[in-house]
Amino acid sequence: MDTIGKEFSNKQVDLTSLPRYESVDFSSVSPKYLIKLHIQTGIFMLVLLIGLGVFWFFQLNLLQVAIIFTILILAFVLRFWNNYKLLQSLGFALREKDIIYKRGFIFNKATVIPFNRVQHASISRGVWDKVLGISSLNIFTAGGSGSDITIPGLEPEKAVRLKEAIAVKITQDES
Amino acid sequence: MNPKAYHTAQHQSKAGVLLIFFSSLYKIFRTFWALGAYLLISGPSRTTLVYTGLGLLLLGISTLIYSYLYYRKFVYYIDYNREEFVLEKGIFSTENTAIPFNKIQQVYFKRSILQRIIKVYSLVIDTAGSNQKEVEIKAISGKDANRLSEILLKAKAEKTQTPTSQVESTQAEEGDGGMWTHKVGILTLLKIGISTNYLRGLSLIFAFVMTIYNRINTYFKDRMEDVQVYFDQFSGVLQSIGFLTVLFLLLLLLSICITIIEVFIKYYGLKIQQNKDKIEVEMGLKTNTKVSLQPRRLQLMRINTNPVQKRLNLFEAQLFLSSSENELKKNKIKIPGLGEEIVKKIKYFLYPESAKTRFNTTFRPDKLLLFRKIFLVMIPVLLFLALWYVTGFITLSLWAALVVSAIYIVLAIIVQILAFKARKLIISEEFLQKKTGFWNKTEETLELFKIQSISVNQPIWYKRKNLVNVVFHTAGGDLRFYAVTKDILPYVNYVLYKAEVSSKNWM
Numbered sequence: 001m002d003t004i005g006k007e008f009s010n011k012q013v014d015l016t017s018l019p020r021y022e023s024v025d026f027s028s029v030s031p032k033y034l035i036k037l038h039i040q041t042g043i044f045m046l047v048l049l050i051g052l053g054v055f056w057f058f059q060l061n062l063l064q065v066a067i068i069f070t071i072l073i074l075a076f077v078l079r080f081w082n083n084y085k086l087l088q089s090l091g092f093a094l095r096e097k098d099i100i101y102k103r104g105f106i107f108n109k110a111t112v113i114p115f116n117r118v119q120h121a122s123i124s125r126g127v128w129d130k131v132l133g134i135s136s137l138n139i140f141t142a143g144g145s146g147s148d149i150t151i152p153g154l155e156p157e158k159a160v161r162l163k164e165a166i167a168v169k170i171t172q173d174e175s
Numbered sequence: 176m177n178p179k180a181y182h183t184a185q186h187q188s189k190a191g192v193l194l195i196f197f198s199s200l201y202k203i204f205r206t207f208w209a210l211g212a213y214l215l216i217s218g219p220s221r222t223t224l225v226y227t228g229l230g231l232l233l234l235g236i237s238t239l240i241y242s243y244l245y246y247r248k249f250v251y252y253i254d255y256n257r258e259e260f261v262l263e264k265g266i267f268s269t270e271n272t273a274i275p276f277n278k279i280q281q282v283y284f285k286r287s288i289l290q291r292i293i294k295v296y297s298l299v300i301d302t303a304g305s306n307q308k309e310v311e312i313k314a315i316s317g318k319d320a321n322r323l324s325e326i327l328l329k330a331k332a333e334k335t336q337t338p339t340s341q342v343e344s345t346q347a348e349e350g351d352g353g354m355w356t357h358k359v360g361i362l363t364l365l366k367i368g369i370s371t372n373y374l375r376g377l378s379l380i381f382a383f384v385m386t387i388y389n390r391i392n393t394y395f396k397d398r399m400e401d402v403q404v405y406f407d408q409f410s411g412v413l414q415s416i417g418f419l420t421v422l423f424l425l426l427l428l429l430s431i432c433i434t435i436i437e438v439f440i441k442y443y444g445l446k447i448q449q450n451k452d453k454i455e456v457e458m459g460l461k462t463n464t465k466v467s468l469q470p471r472r473l474q475l476m477r478i479n480t481n482p483v484q485k486r487l488n489l490f491e492a493q494l495f496l497s498s499s500e501n502e503l504k505k506n507k508i509k510i511p512g513l514g515e516e517i518v519k520k521i522k523y524f525l526y527p528e529s530a531k532t533r534f535n536t537t538f539r540p541d542k543l544l545l546f547r548k549i550f551l552v553m554i555p556v557l558l559f560l561a562l563w564y565v566t567g568f569i570t571l572s573l574w575a576a577l578v579v580s581a582i583y584i585v586l587a588i589i590v591q592i593l594a595f596k597a598r599k600l601i602i603s604e605e606f607l608q609k610k611t612g613f614w615n616k617t618e619e620t621l622e623l624f625k626i627q628s629i630s631v632n633q634p635i636w637y638k639r640k641n642l643v644n645v646v647f648h649t650a651g652g653d654l655r656f657y658a659v660t661k662d663i664l665p666y667v668n669y670v671l672y673k674a675e676v677s678s679k680n681w682m
Contacts, residue, residue, distance in 0.1 A: 018668045022631075097675040106635045112667075113628040114675045142497060142682075143627030147648030 026091030032132045033153025037083040101149045115169040135159040184250045190293040191314030196242040279331040282324040286463035296320040359445035359512045368435030383423040472496045474651030478618045495651025532603040544658035545595040552587040600656045624677035
């Protein structure tokens with residue numbers, strides 16, 4: 001504790017010159033992730049449209065269907081556009097001591113996890129991930145779901161490399 | 176002390192047979208009471224009764240035998256060679272649990288009313304295994320409980336390699352009676368009971384006023400129609416108002432009584448004792464729990480009070496602990512009825528370095544948050560007006576509805592403004608402190624290096640004003656602060672820096 005105290009004595013002046021998480025270079029994820037997002041949104045849209053068609057057949061008149069159809073299409077155009085913006089905003093960066101992950105266009109969120117707080121890291125792949133050849137990297141902490149991160153759309157080898165790099169960092173911290 | 180104590184198989188305290196017997200009887204009763212009640216109601220014949228009695232007797236005897244056998248088969252001992260605590264139990268199928276010393280997280284006592292009567296303790300051993308199982312010895316004498324827990328804790332401390340716990344183990348010498356002890360007396364518990372749940376009382380008052388109002392309203396309507404029964408009605412209304420008043424007072428009394436009873440059950444015999452390296456908290460009437468608190472397990476501390484309780488010198492501390500790295504079970508201990516000086520002592524013990532700091536920066540949220548909050552509290556009034564206008568569910572005249580809404584709006588805005596003014600985040604050299612609430616004041620403290628991660632959120636409409644929401648995640652819960660200017664970012668970096676350079680264990 002004393003050593004930290006000594007180290008600390010010049011930190012107050014340094015506050016502004018501490019490394020800034022907000023100004024690192026982020027690497028982006030594979031564009032294949034955008035395809036995955038689009039596929040998922042597309043399937044959802046198809047289901048809704050089919051549902052609408054069924055309703056039309058049974059009880060709605062043309063005008064009602066037209067109104068609902070336009071609203072749906074508008075909502076999904078927005079959704080597709082948001083997918084696109086989301087991919088652009090996705091980014092992660094590894095620093096010496098922590099990992100930073102940012103995502104979201106409308107709700108932008110950046111999470112920073114110091115390596116000495118990481119519990120473990122894992123790789124997960126869904127059906128579409130396998131088809132498209134991408135994987136997600138999950139990093140868990142003790143802080144609950146709000147504090148864990150999942151980086152999607154990574155090339156499998158890259159995900160494995162990242163995971164191993166993190167594992168090394170964790171053990172380094174423990175030793 | 177004999178270093179190899181408990182290396183042979185140990186049974187529980189003799190009274191344990193009784194405990195097992197009664198708890199199994201209780202279990203049987205709980206399963207079959209409906210059947211018994213049905214039997215009694217159906218008007219059984221004499222022979223049925225005799226047979227039932229015989230059956231019950233048989234059941235009782237077999238339960239007793241079962242209890243004895245269970246008692247004989249319930250064996251625990253310490254295997255010093257393999258450094259394990261071993262527990263064997265079960266008559267038909269035997270279950271054998273071994274806990275390595277280094278997996279022991281916590282050892283504590285519990286007591287239910289029955290255990291109090293027959294003078295035994297429950298000894299619980301929390302483990303850090305992935306199976307998340309804890310071991311409980313339900314009937315153990317006070318002497319054994321103390322010795323066993325001492326041995327186990329010592330063994331654990333020796334096995335855990337982290338330097339911090341080694342320091343603790345050397346400090347945890349036997350025979351220190353604690354540096355100070357604080358007991359919460361019956362009078363204080365009464366005060367807590369009365370002063371905590373007055374909100375329930377307030378809502379009762381509101382309901383009462385509304386009913387009276389409705390009564391009078393209908394009465395006046397009736398009067399217009401019929402002058403003849405005026406006096407009848409009037410006395411009737413008076414009578415029913417008197418009746419309602421009595422009912423209301425009774426309800427209020429009842430609600431206070433229930434709260435007091437609740438408080439007594441939960442916190443009876445609340446005792447806090449500080450030893451060199453930990454604080455021990457003991458409380459509860461029905462199940463008496465004893466928890467030992469080590470500063471390094473603490474993740475987040477919250478102090479609650481309100482002006483009434485402050486006048487009575489009552490503060491409530493909520494301590495968020497992390498029990499073990501694998502389980503991530505969130506543990507919260509609530510200790511009410513603390514005086515200001517005790518709060519200070521606890522704080523000083525848990526956060527010894529809180530006094531010295533080089534800088535103290537206070538952040539307040541942007542006005543945007545205030546507008547959002549005001550907008551949110553306006554929703555109920557809109558709903559109310561909609562209900563009033565569309566459905567006939569609420570029978571109020573126009574002016575009454577408007578007056579009620581106006582009063583609500585004014586009060587809500589005042590409350591929100593005051594709450595907004597009270598909201599602040601203080602960042603100092605080692606700590607984060609968030610203060611909220613103008614009536615129910617809450618103060619959350621977090622040691623900087625205890626964070627797990629930090630999230631910075633920025634919805635798109637914050638961009639123009641350069642605002643962000645900051646969430647500090649800890650293993651005991653999150654600390655959020657909304658709508659703060661980007662000036663906080665250097666401090667976010669600073670907190671990260673503190674966590675990254677810290678060699679201290681966060682739990």
